[in-house]
Amino acid sequence: MKNLIEIKGVRHAYKTRTGPLPVLDGLDISVPEGEFCAVVGPSGCGKSTLTRLVAGLMKPDEGEVWLDGKKVSSPRKTVGMAFQNPVLLEWRTILDNVILPLEIVAPSMPRRDRVVRAEELLEMVGLSGFEGKRPSELSGGMRQRASLCRAIVHKPSVLIMDEPFGALDNFTREDLWQTMRDLRAKEPFTAVLITHDLRESVFLGDQVVVLSGRPARTQYILDVDLPQDRTIDVLYAQKAADMLQTLRDQIKIAQGRDPEAA
């Protein structure tokens, strides 16, 4: 399978008033087409910076980011994004919020077709019947479901998610993981998921990349050798427990702590 995302030797420092702040210091990540790459690392190590580079919102000082065989140097229409805060537009209905990217990416697409596409996705995530509601009339979990539909409505080749489930309670979060798994089975896409939740990284990821503390480099890559149609139960089995332990140890190393210490 070809690599849809290639991050090669990426280094980046922000220019600040007190001098350069090195944030990324040698990132190498490859994501095969159709796979999910979860990225974890200590707080402030540069995970969001990585998403901005993949989305083409900024250029690295050194190294290269390639998407689908093209070097990234500016924002791409073929990228979908979802964040912790869904930022849906209150003056639009849920349906019209989901349609928004199509208005930008496919302006000549008839409204009828846009509506069919948005309704199809809303049904997949369990939001049929809520098309005409305003964002404030939905719960946080429902808003995040709508936001996921909006992120993939234009069939992006790459989906970038920065802590999309971070603000949700545990039960809603696990529901959304399963929604994500089902969406992916019906609408294959290649994804980068930034998360602080190691269980989430193992449930959704095909690989989990652990970044070191800032300036971040690729410290460890875990191959998640579990079936794609995994259920939450899988997280309670020995194989996942071992993976979670490995990731916990790696995070301690990234934080400069002794993995043997409690």
Ligand SMILES: Nc1ncnc2c1ncn2[C@@H]1O[C@H](COP(=O)(O)OP(=O)(O)OP(=O)(O)O)[C@@H](O)[C@H]1O
């Ligand atoms: N535009 C900017 N200018 C200067 N410094 C920045 C800028 N954006 C981020 N930083 C700094 O770069 C570092 C990495 O930020 P980034 O948001 O990428 O980390 P993160 O791993 O996503 O953080 P968290 O885990 O807390 O969400 C932080 O120290 C942050 O303060």
